[in-house]
Amino acid sequence: MARIELSAVRKSFDGTEILKGVDLRIEDGEFISLVGPSGCGKSTLLRVIAGLEPQSAGEVRIDGVAADAIRPSARNLAMVFQSYALYPHLSAFDNIAVPLRMRRLSAVERLPFVGALLPSRRRKERGIREDVAKVAEQLEIAHLLGRKPAQLSGGQRQRIAVGRAIVRQPVAFLFDEPLSNLDAKLRVHMRAELAQLHRRLNATFVYVTHDQAEAMTMSSRIAVMIGGELVQVGTPTDIYDNPRDIRVAEFVGSRKINILPGRIREDGRIEALGVALRFASAASAGPCRIGVRPERIELGSGPFSGHVVHAENMGSEAFLHLAVNGSDVRVVARIDDPRRLPSIATQVSFGFAMDAVRAFNADGKRIEVEFEHTERVRERAIV
Amino acid sequence: MKTLRAIPLWPVIRHLLLIAGAVVLLAPFIWMISTASKPPEEVFSSELHLIPHHFALWDNLKIAFAKANLWRFLLNGVIVTVSIFVLQVLIALPAAYALAKLRFLGRDTLFALVLFGILIPPQATAIPVFLLLHKLGLLDSYAALVLPFTISVFGIFLMRQFFKSVPDDLVDAARMDGISEFGIVWRVMLPAAIPAVTAFGIFSVVAHWNDYFWPLIVLNSEQLRTPPLAVAHFRNNEAGTNYGPLMAAAMVIIAPLLIAFLLAQRRFIEGITLTGIK
Amino acid sequence: MSDAATIDTAVVAVRSAQRIRRDHRALTAYGLVAPAFTLMLLMLLGPLASVIALSFTDYQLGAPAFSWIGLANYQEMFADRVFWISLRNTLTYVVIVVPGAVTLGLGIALLIESGASLRSLYRTIYFLPVMATLIAMAVVWEFMLHPQFGLVNGLLRGAGLPAFSWLQDRSTALCALCAIGIWQAVGFNMVLFLAGLVSIPKQLYEAAEIDGAASAWARFRLVTWPMLGPVTTFVIVISGIRSFQVFDTVHILTKGGPSKSSEVLIHTMYTEGFEFFRSGYGAALTVVFLVFVLLLTLIKARLADRGVQHA
Numbered sequence: 001m002a003r004i005e006l007s008a009v010r011k012s013f014d015g016t017e018i019l020k021g022v023d024l025r026i027e028d029g030e031f032i033s034l035v036g037p038s039g040c041g042k043s044t045l046l047r048v049i050a051g052l053e054p055q056s057a058g059e060v061r062i063d064g065v066a067a068d069a070i071r072p073s074a075r076n077l078a079m080v081f082q083s084y085a086l087y088p089h090l091s092a093f094d095n096i097a098v099p100l101r102m103r104r105l106s107a108v109e110r111l112p113f114v115g116a117l118l119p120s121r122r123r124k125e126r127g128i129r130e131d132v133a134k135v136a137e138q139l140e141i142a143h144l145l146g147r148k149p150a151q152l153s154g155g156q157r158q159r160i161a162v163g164r165a166i167v168r169q170p171v172a173f174l175f176d177e178p179l180s181n182l183d184a185k186l187r188v189h190m191r192a193e194l195a196q197l198h199r200r201l202n203a204t205f206v207y208v209t210h211d212q213a214e215a216m217t218m219s220s221r222i223a224v225m226i227g228g229e230l231v232q233v234g235t236p237t238d239i240y241d242n243p244r245d246i247r248v249a250e251f252v253g254s255r256k257i258n259i260l261p262g263r264i265r266e267d268g269r270i271e272a273l274g275v276a277l278r279f280a281s282a283a284s285a286g287p288c289r290i291g292v293r294p295e296r297i298e299l300g301s302g303p304f305s306g307h308v309v310h311a312e313n314m315g316s317e318a319f320l321h322l323a324v325n326g327s328d329v330r331v332v333a334r335i336d337d338p339r340r341l342p343s344i345a346t347q348v349s350f351g352f353a354m355d356a357v358r359a360f361n362a363d364g365k366r367i368e369v370e371f372e373h374t375e376r377v378r379e380r381a382i383v
Numbered sequence: 384m385k386t387l388r389a390i391p392l393w394p395v396i397r398h399l400l401l402i403a404g405a406v407v408l409l410a411p412f413i414w415m416i417s418t419a420s421k422p423p424e425e426v427f428s429s430e431l432h433l434i435p436h437h438f439a440l441w442d443n444l445k446i447a448f449a450k451a452n453l454w455r456f457l458l459n460g461v462i463v464t465v466s467i468f469v470l471q472v473l474i475a476l477p478a479a480y481a482l483a484k485l486r487f488l489g490r491d492t493l494f495a496l497v498l499f500g501i502l503i504p505p506q507a508t509a510i511p512v513f514l515l516l517h518k519l520g521l522l523d524s525y526a527a528l529v530l531p532f533t534i535s536v537f538g539i540f541l542m543r544q545f546f547k548s549v550p551d552d553l554v555d556a557a558r559m560d561g562i563s564e565f566g567i568v569w570r571v572m573l574p575a576a577i578p579a580v581t582a583f584g585i586f587s588v589v590a591h592w593n594d595y596f597w598p599l600i601v602l603n604s605e606q607l608r609t610p611p612l613a614v615a616h617f618r619n620n621e622a623g624t625n626y627g628p629l630m631a632a633a634m635v636i637i638a639p640l641l642i643a644f645l646l647a648q649r650r651f652i653e654g655i656t657l658t659g660i661k
Numbered sequence: 662m663s664d665a666a667t668i669d670t671a672v673v674a675v676r677s678a679q680r681i682r683r684d685h686r687a688l689t690a691y692g693l694v695a696p697a698f699t700l701m702l703l704m705l706l707g708p709l710a711s712v713i714a715l716s717f718t719d720y721q722l723g724a725p726a727f728s729w730i731g732l733a734n735y736q737e738m739f740a741d742r743v744f745w746i747s748l749r750n751t752l753t754y755v756v757i758v759v760p761g762a763v764t765l766g767l768g769i770a771l772l773i774e775s776g777a778s779l780r781s782l783y784r785t786i787y788f789l790p791v792m793a794t795l796i797a798m799a800v801v802w803e804f805m806l807h808p809q810f811g812l813v814n815g816l817l818r819g820a821g822l823p824a825f826s827w828l829q830d831r832s833t834a835l836c837a838l839c840a841i842g843i844w845q846a847v848g849f850n851m852v853l854f855l856a857g858l859v860s861i862p863k864q865l866y867e868a869a870e871i872d873g874a875a876s877a878w879a880r881f882r883l884v885t886w887p888m889l890g891p892v893t894t895f896v897i898v899i900s901g902i903r904s905f906q907v908f909d910t911v912h913i914l915t916k917g918g919p920s921k922s923s924e925v926l927i928h929t930m931y932t933e934g935f936e937f938f939r940s941g942y943g944a945a946l947t948v949v950f951l952v953f954v955l956l957l958t959l960i961k962a963r964l965a966d967r968g969v970q971h972a
């Protein structure tokens with residue numbers, strides 16, 4: 001178990017800065033997800049933590065100790081890779097045993113042929129076998145130990161890779177998109193397993209993913225990374241409900257948040273699609289953007305109207321795509337009961353509650369708003 | 384090609400043509416075996432016959448082994464080709480790994496040199512390398528046969544291309560597991576590259592087993608002769624007198640590779656055609 | 662003040678720790694490439710530079726001293742009848758063997774591919790000469806070409822045709838060597854062509870048939886030949902390079918004779934450099950050889966760059 005602290009970590013490749021000063025404090029035993037679009041630098045940050053890539057500037061501390069001069073294997077971290085990175089020529093058992101052999105056996109004992117003859121090696125091998133067996137039992141992979149990676153399914157390889165990581169009882173686990181190569185059903189299943197594993201091991205988990213759903217469902221905290229910077233760090237609920245940046249709002253949520261063009265008037269009142277809302281902001285006047293999540297769009301009445309251009313029936317719920325009258329804005333609204341789905345081209349009016357509104361300024365930063373009647377926030381947001 | 388098959392006559396023509404070609408191509412082999420099995424009086428008769436009236440293969444082989452120390456020459460061939468291959472791998476693999484997977488100043492220059500080295504035909508460097516070995520007093524030794532070929536730029540190139548296709552994650556996983564960079568070459572990259580190493584091994588062994596030019600230049604002593612040199616000397620010494628044993632000796636020299644080839648044709652063809660890219 | 666100082670020292674400490682690890686990595690990399698590149702300099706690049714330098718000297722093996730003589734070796738070479746004969750013979754050899762081995766290789770590959778049965782058997786048979794030690798087979802060929810007891814003349818006599826003393830006759834020696842060269846190279850080219858043929862998508866033939874290419878010849882012209890074009894160029898260049906290096910058969914069968922009628926470049930270089938030990942002059946011959954081979958190799962590299970692969 002370990003506390004990992006990053007301060008002002010920067011990394012450049014050939015002059016391009018990929019990490020632009022990352023500060024993050026990962027607590028002991030925490031499950032933190034590092035989430036962001038592909039190419040934003042998540043893997044690079046993870047590799048810096050692991051020591052596989054030296055940072056260009058800044059510091060990585062593990063349990064308070066600067067890790068810069070420590071080799072990857074000596075940091076006592078384990079990493080699970082997206083491609084699993086199992087040694088193709090070794091059986092599952094040997095794959096799991098590699099980190100133990102590298103640590104426990106001396107160079108002489110590791111020699112091919114000769115090493116196997118040494119009595120000390122035999123003794124240590126017994127210990128290794130026991131440890132591998134214990135892990136195999138935990139992960140229910142005991143029956144797979146004799147097979148080569150090529151003879152295993154994706155999910156089985158995944159487990160072997162996890163087994164290789166946990167067998168040496170590292171202080172922290174680094175996961176780099178470990179589920180992206182699995183099919184959708186297995187991925188959901190493995191999410192639950194990994195979360196259970198975390199509870200059982202009680203170790204620090206740093207989990208990199210580009211899939212916000214994984215981050216939302218598994219972790220205790222989420223760090224959203226965009227363009228080499230951590231934009232927001234917080235609990236899943238916090239990130240979902242209180243995005244401090246429009247990029248976070250847009251990235252998080254299985255359905256993208258609706259963004260309506262708005263304006264802050266001279267008197268501080270906020271307009272969306274030209275309609276004045278019942279709250280004001282101290283921010284300076286000018287254009288702004290109003291975010292409302294699909295499940296908070298209320299159909300049937302309200303100051304806005306549009307016609308249905310597309311309907312997605314998911315069985316348990318449905319999503320209605322509306323083209324807003326008098327603009328080229330599209331709005332997606334969730335309907336709980338798909339049986340009440342309006343047909344295409346139907347005119348629909350809609351609105352939303354005051355507390356459903358998240359306002360962002362022209363730079364995409366969140367704007368604090370003051371409600372006119374703070375005690376009745378669930379009322380319609382319209383004047 | 385499809386309707387060719389539809390014509391019923393075509394398969395017959397195809398086989399006739401291919402068999403005719405095969406007979407021409409195999410004629411030297413057949414003639415070699417036939418002659419090796421004939422006693423001298425049948426060899427030196429103007430009347431052609433394939434099957435010897437008196438089967439003398441064993442006598443001829445016995446004479447061949449008695450006149451030339453064939454076992455010794457075959458052993459030399461094995462020692463030289465195996466040493467060359469093992470050293471080539473020991474030297475090329477670490478370099479190929481560094482060129483494929485590590486970042487360091489001058490890497491691209493080094494790789495460009497490798498590519499340039501591939502263009503140089505072996506005969507071009509013969510005189511200076513010979514002079515160098517002469518200076519070092521290494522002429523007429525196993526070292527003279529092996530040393531110049533321990534560096535295979537082609538091998539470096541081939542392995543580097545192969546290593547490029549090994550996922551970076553695998554290398555990183557090995558580092559996390561505590562394997563050193565040198566250990567990664569032998570414990571991770573070599574096992575992953577076994578098919579490429581095999582193909583390269585076949586290429587290397589065949590090339591050096593059959594090489595005549597270099598042993599001819601650097602060797603003097605009889606006991607160091609490689610198989611091709613042995614046949615050449617056998618032929619020079621016995622010219623015109625002893626064709627039966629000469630053909631028997633030729634058979635013995637080409638047999639090891641030919642048998643290996645027949646056992647693993649696909650791999651051999653793969654390995655030999657590597658010269659295509661060379 | 663003191664705070665700033667501690668931060669500074671901390672930054673310096675971090676930097677140097679990082680530098681140590683980075684240097685360690687670079688050192689490992691240099692350690693891994695060092696043996697290969699030392700040997701490469703010693704056995705390949707150094708000798709290559711030396712051979713060019715040597716060609717401007719009068720160095721002879723065993724001589725106590727040598728002097729720079731500029732282009733004298735080249736002048737001597739260009740004035741030497743033997744050099745021109747040797748060059749002409751080499752080019753003749755290339756011009757005969759390359760088309761012969763390439764067309765036969767292509768023909769055999771097409772024949773093998775045109776049917777389903779016995780493919781791998783034929784491939785094996787035709788590949789045998791490539792595998793067999795050329796020197797041993799040259800000795801066999803010598804006996805086959807024996808004027809009196811040889812198979813070739815025996816067959817010719819049987820057919821009522823005139824016989825030759827192939828390797829002992831000025832007019833036939835080079836031809837005989839060419840024939841052996843073709844015999845040996847056909848299988849190699851065939852395999853390259855087979856790989857090229859296999860990589861042509863079968864749908865193309867079906868499309869060609871639908872588009873009205875009714876005869877096999879029409880489909881060959883429409884699909885096979887254009888698709889095989891790059892492979893063919895590649896095979897031609899490779900055969901060219903290999904033919905330029907012809908030595909083994911010449912050295913053992915004719916020694917360049919009779920009266921230089923089968924003298925070739927590498928054999929001349931061998932004689933001058935390793936029999937007369939005229940290293941400087943031999944080096945000059947090597948340089949000429951190198952120019953030809955590098956020209957061909959550069960053409961091949963061009964082709965390879967364009968993504969043309971043999972398999």
Ligand SMILES: Nc1ncnc2c1ncn2[C@@H]1O[C@H](COP(=O)(O)OP(=O)(O)O)[C@@H](O)[C@H]1O
Nearest residue numbers: 013014018036037038039040041042043044045
């Ligand atoms: N070794 C490297 N050399 C050069 N550029 C790299 C290297 N590794 C990553 N990058 C670049 O850094 C950026 C971030 O990569 P990465 O951290 O893998 O993103 P993510 O994991 O978030 O998808 C990418 O644009 C990638 O091209």
Ligand SMILES: [Mg+2]
Nearest residue numbers: 042043044177
């Ligand atoms: Mg990544």
